[in-house]
Amino acid sequence: MNKFLSFIKKNKAISWVLGFQLFRLILLPFMGLMPQDAYYYLYGQNLSLSYFDHPGMIGYLLRIFTEIFGQSIFTIKFADFIITTLTILSFYKLASYFLSKQKLARAIVLFASTIFVSILSFNSTPDVPLLLFWTLSLICLYKAIFEEKKWFWILGGIAMGLAFNSKYTALLLQIGLIAFLVFSNKYRKLFLSPWFWISLLLSVAVTFPVWYWNYQNEFASFAFQSSERRSSISEFKISPKNFFGAIGHQMFLLLPILFLIFITFTYKYVKRALIKFKIPQAKTLFLLAFFIPTFVGFFSLTPIYWVKLNWMMPSYIAGIILAGMFINKKLLKTQIIFSIVFHILVSAQILFYLVPIKSDDTWVGWKELASEIKTLPEKKINTFVFSNDNYKTSACLNFFMDEKVYAQNIIGLPALHFDYLGDNLATLNNKNAIFIDSDKRFKNDKLKGTQNPILNKYFDKVIELAPIIIKINNKESRKFWVFYCTNYQYKK
Numbered sequence: 001m002n003k004f005l006s007f008i009k010k011n012k013a014i015s016w017v018l019g020f021q022l023f024r025l026i027l028l029p030f031m032g033l034m035p036q037d038a039y040y041y042l043y044g045q046n047l048s049l050s051y052f053d054h055p056g057m058i059g060y061l062l063r064i065f066t067e068i069f070g071q072s073i074f075t076i077k078f079a080d081f082i083i084t085t086l087t088i089l090s091f092y093k094l095a096s097y098f099l100s101k102q103k104l105a106r107a108i109v110l111f112a113s114t115i116f117v118s119i120l121s122f123n124s125t126p127d128v129p130l131l132l133f134w135t136l137s138l139i140c141l142y143k144a145i146f147e148e149k150k151w152f153w154i155l156g157g158i159a160m161g162l163a164f165n166s167k168y169t170a171l172l173l174q175i176g177l178i179a180f181l182v183f184s185n186k187y188r189k190l191f192l193s194p195w196f197w198i199s200l201l202l203s204v205a206v207t208f209p210v211w212y213w214n215y216q217n218e219f220a221s222f223a224f225q226s227s228e229r230r231s232s233i234s235e236f237k238i239s240p241k242n243f244f245g246a247i248g249h250q251m252f253l254l255l256p257i258l259f260l261i262f263i264t265f266t267y268k269y270v271k272r273a274l275i276k277f278k279i280p281q282a283k284t285l286f287l288l289a290f291f292i293p294t295f296v297g298f299f300s301l302t303p304i305y306w307v308k309l310n311w312m313m314p315s316y317i318a319g320i321i322l323a324g325m326f327i328n329k330k331l332l333k334t335q336i337i338f339s340i341v342f343h344i345l346v347s348a349q350i351l352f353y354l355v356p357i358k359s360d361d362t363w364v365g366w367k368e369l370a371s372e373i374k375t376l377p378e379k380k381i382n383t384f385v386f387s388n389d390n391y392k393t394s395a396c397l398n399f400f401m402d403e404k405v406y407a408q409n410i411i412g413l414p415a416l417h418f419d420y421l422g423d424n425l426a427t428l429n430n431k432n433a434i435f436i437d438s439d440k441r442f443k444n445d446k447l448k449g450t451q452n453p454i455l456n457k458y459f460d461k462v463i464e465l466a467p468i469i470i471k472i473n474n475k476e477s478r479k480f481w482v483f484y485c486t487n488y489q490y491k492k
Contacts, residue, residue: 107324161206
């Protein structure tokens with residue numbers, strides 16, 4: 001024990017990392033189920049080669065953890081925590097290739113102190129495995145390129161493929177690799193190496209399940225991921241709200257100091273390249289190749305499109321290593337202070353729910369909702385339950401109820417992967433239903449919800465019941481409108 005304490009004192013960076021991870025681990029049991037947790041858990045309970053809106057890696061991992069440790073909210077959160085911890089360790093290994101011992105210590109503290117690491121530790125999303133396999137890909141590619149270890153081309157191809165099987169954003173790994181070789185005078189010759197092409201081909205081969213599932217389902221995933229976003233971007237409407245919103249998101253995820261360092265060195269390197277036509281040394285160029293396309297690429301869309309806060313996360317891996325080259329002791333201390341304050345606020349919100357979250361993206365109320373539905377007098381043997389908010393309410397109820405809960409495909413609306421679960425909705429004919437409609441903005445001044453007219457096309461009668469109101473700290477926090485629908489008739 002004394003040796004361990006002595007080691008910690010000599011390695012302050014490790015103590016900070018352990019402190020942040022211990023803090024996160026302590027908070028895990030107090031985190032309720034998020035809709036994303038429930039949705040990707042549903043992935044794992046309905047195994048498939050791929051899924052409608054994302055590849056299946058997060059679902060497979062949650063399935064493994066729940067098979068070993070049992071179905072519970074803690075198990076799901078623990079899976080996220082363990083995978084993210086592996087990402088931290090992988091980041092440390094990767095950063096050690098680029099930074100001195102002192103700068104490495106600062107970089108790992110920067111990484112561990114961020115809010116985005118906390119989010120990945122608390123919430124199941126495809127980004128959780130993506131960040132791990134993204135980091136492992138960079139380790140392998142570094143070994144292959146700079147240490148000329150050919151077998152790492154093989155491992156790098158596998159890692160890039162697994163990253164793609166986590167989230168489609170991983171395509172930027174291949175783009176980053178090609179960009180590095182294009183701009184590197186020394187390593188451009190690797191385009192002629194069979195190992196480079198073997199790596200790329202292997203990365204594609206590993207993704208075969210995703211492509212095959214899409215082939216079987218009319219490339220539904222790719223159509224979904226591209227159509228809406230392409231349409232929104234093509235409208236080309238300047239939105240200051242989107243731009244400043246993205247800045248706010250990134251300052252929250254990275255904390256202000258790290259975000260400003262990102263902006264500073266991005267400006268420095270881009271200016272040097274465009275004005276002075278100077279290309280950084282090979283190792284720095286390598287990091288920039290996996291940072292600029294993702295960070296700057298997505299950021300450039302923010303004036304015309306709402307870029308989600310997690311889209312830039314893969315760029316953080318290389319970006320924080322680059323930040324480790326610039327940050328000084330004073331700035332690091334400021335970053336830690338920001339981090340402690342933010343994490344105290346986050347923990348207070350988790351423990352006491354001080355500020356009601358005006359969105360379905362919350363961890364409170366779902367279990368209570370399921371309990372209330374089970375006790376409804378109208379909830380009889382011949383009655384099923386469904387909702388129409390894409391996936392959130394349906395996924396959460398599926399987790400907490402001992403029966404199948406359906407989504408908006410019941411009334412002929414697109415319902416993400418619920419459309420691909422293989423349900424024969426015709427078997428529900430002549431049954432009654434409980435329809436749950438989330439009051440997304442929690443406007444508790446209304447006594448009645450708004451009946452969806454589509455319901456009348458599928459049911460004989462639609463009767464509004466008393467809303468289910470969830471109280472947190474003796475205050476109304478969540479409201480769900482409830483409708484009793486009779487004699488369902490499936491329509492193609």
